[in-house]
Amino acid sequence: MPGRRIVDNDRIVWIAREILPHEPALRSWLRARPTAGLEVDDVIQEAYAILAALSSTGEIRNPRAYLFSVARSVVLQHVRRARIVSIEAMAGIEDLCISDTDQQPDRVAGRSQKLRLVAELIGDLPHKCRQAFVLRKVHGLSQKEIAGQMGIAESTVEKHIARGLNLIMGWIAELGEPAEAAPVPVPASTTIRKRRNGQTTRR
């Protein structure tokens, strides 16, 4: 069991800033290398636990690479522990070597794109969750103040925050590569708003 169970706020902030943005890329990387008996979600949770329990993060110069190494070690540990090591799992081991191309820092989405993603995720929340989130995160009201404004109990505000957070956690897990990497292909002939002859362009 890791020594530190309730994680310091400083560590949470480090994780939010340095690790979270790379989660979608890590998930894609893991999905491309499936391991029998191990879900991507499991690896992610274990990896975060390891990062949370580190005695210090000051020495980590490349958090993205570090995250990938941690995830790799989680997978290897699972493979070693499995009583029956399947041929498929062993065959994938060399795939776990991290190539330099996985560590390009320029693949991280720019700041304004990240902010837009934040707004969109909030915008997709159900009505009351969204309201609670906006009041909490944009206006900085405490949960108690939100209860007063929305006319509901504090415990209900807490439930809205919990539900909204859970939804967002799930959506982040579904994200593919960072925004600028591989969106749904849009036909080259697509135009945006006004067209010369008024005719819409087909696929």
Place this chain on the structure above:
Amino acid sequence: MARQRAAEIDAEAAAWAARLDRGPLSASEQTRLNQWTATSTRHVGALARARAIHHHFDRAAALGSEFDPETRSRPARRQPATGQSLARNALIAMAAALLLVIGVALLPRAQTLDTGVGELRRVLLDDGTSLTLNTDSRVAIDFGDRRRLLVLERGEILLDVAHDAQRPFVVDSGIVRVHVTGTRFSVFNYPDKSTRVTVIEGEVELRRDQTKDSPPVTLTANTGAISRDGTPTRVTQLPAEETERRLKWLDGMLAFNGQTLAEAATEFSRYSTYRIIVATPEVGRRKVVGLFAANNPSGFAEAVALSFGLHAEPVPGGVRLVDPGRH
């Protein structure tokens, strides 16, 4: 002990993160949390992740003062595949060329927003209200300390109004004022100078300037109203599928369920400059049923021509639907 699924652990972690966000824990809560984190390293990891994601949304505070007008002129992009939007994405992907521009941003208090022809725009207002503008629409937003005012200058909007007992929400269409406390409804300024209100959830009150023959009218869920200067507001109960039909534009689709071809052609003309011309009134009276992409008027014209046995003759800027049996 069976392995817990990741989703279940995440839900528990989200609940703990929300509890920690609320304030200090009592002694018994702290004990429960210690027990929960001691159960498995995955619990520790899930909670760290949940708290990090919660912290990440402190960035949302930056959005309050950082409205980016460029969100509207971004090139057509898909919505990210968030859970609730996946079905919507599937519909949009099925339509021909993706033309919807969807941007979500938080706005300062006084602001004008508009959409061009064929554009769809969703915006989150700073009270938590969600505002969606359909094609060719314009609103002016004026939030104060005592009330929240939206003026619908042109077009059609859908509102999902956040509850705020201190500040009533009013939409002024120029013909009627819609008063709400917290609800979901659309307001549409028709080209014939009437306002159509459709209530999906909750309750709204319509007020008019000429109060002598227009007392305030209350509308509840699945009710529609048409208001025109000089005539009293007309209220209709709507079957649930009619309410849904009126909102298909949110998905970039137009749904018809017995509307005439002439009405359908007029509806399509809101979304692009392509013109569907109905050759004779008789052709225009045919009833249309179906679901069509709003940004594919020529596809719609071809489809109805096929089903009604009409000829679709290309004309500059559009198409003319003719009944070949009559000249």
